[in-house]
């Protein structure tokens with residue numbers, strides 16, 4: 712039976728807030744829950760691709776034509792750009808370092824906000840995937856607008872640190888502006904990441920988030936866990952690298968909460 716595909720962007724203009732790590736591990740967790748998931752690497756850093764594929768393979772994607780940059784540049788249907796990851800139920804569209812020039816490419820196009828959305832149309836119609844998760848770069852421009860216009864929901868990972876909260880108002884304002892073109896885009900929730908219990912900054916983070924109206928904060932908090940970096944060094948989701956890792960349980964709990972919030976907002 713064809714599925715109704717839900718598309719979720721992971722975005723925040725603050726660099727290093729945990730977008731890619733959350734996207735990769737929530738994606739993998741959803742796949743273990745029996746969901747069919749397509750991950751899209753929207754960043755020139757290619758960290759989402761590196762989360763699942765070894766460096767040599769990622770460099771091959773970047774050097775060749777089988778990557779998102781090429782597809783967007785040619786305004787192509789993205790079906791032919793999907794590659795399998797080593798995991799069942801989990802596919803990927805890799806990125807390229809050339810994505811650094813994507814704003815320039817978009818600039819010359821007509822109806823430039825919806826190039827990604829158009830490229831995903833057939834994949835969504837086809838109903839193969841339950842979820843499409845898109846990892847956004849730490850910018851706020853035409854490309855992130857494209858990512859948001861292609862999405863039903865956005866998840867905002869926020870690092871539990873003073874600088875993690877700086878600029879958040881900008882991000883919310885940007886989302887409001889994108890809603891003028893994509894009115895159905897919903898903020899699924901803010902997820903607090905990289906929480907260090909010793910620094911006790913989690914409470915202040917929640918207080919600051921409470922000052923924003925209509926912002927759902929996920930109950931699940933992702934704490935600092937060094938196993939995450941080891942897992943990334945091995946191009947594996949943390950639950951594959953070390954099933955007993957604390958963060959493995961947290962990402963699974965977050966994935967279940969994501970499903971719950973998606974169901975609720977229907």
Ligand SMILES: Nc1ncnc2c1ncn2[C@@H]1O[C@H](COP(=O)(O)OP(=O)(O)OP(=O)(O)O)[C@@H](O)[C@H]1O
Pocket residue numbers: 725726727728729730731732733754756758847848849904905906933934935936937939940943958
């Ligand atoms: N819970 C965590 N515990 C420890 N380290 C983490 C955790 N989450 C992410 N990291 C590390 O923090 C760094 C930033 O994370 P990540 O790359 O996911 O952020 P990002 O928002 O995607 O960054 P960018 O804005 O550059 O795309 C990475 O080195 C990652 O390994």
Ligand SMILES: [Mg+2]
Pocket residue numbers: 730731732754756758846847848
């Ligand atoms: Mg990233």
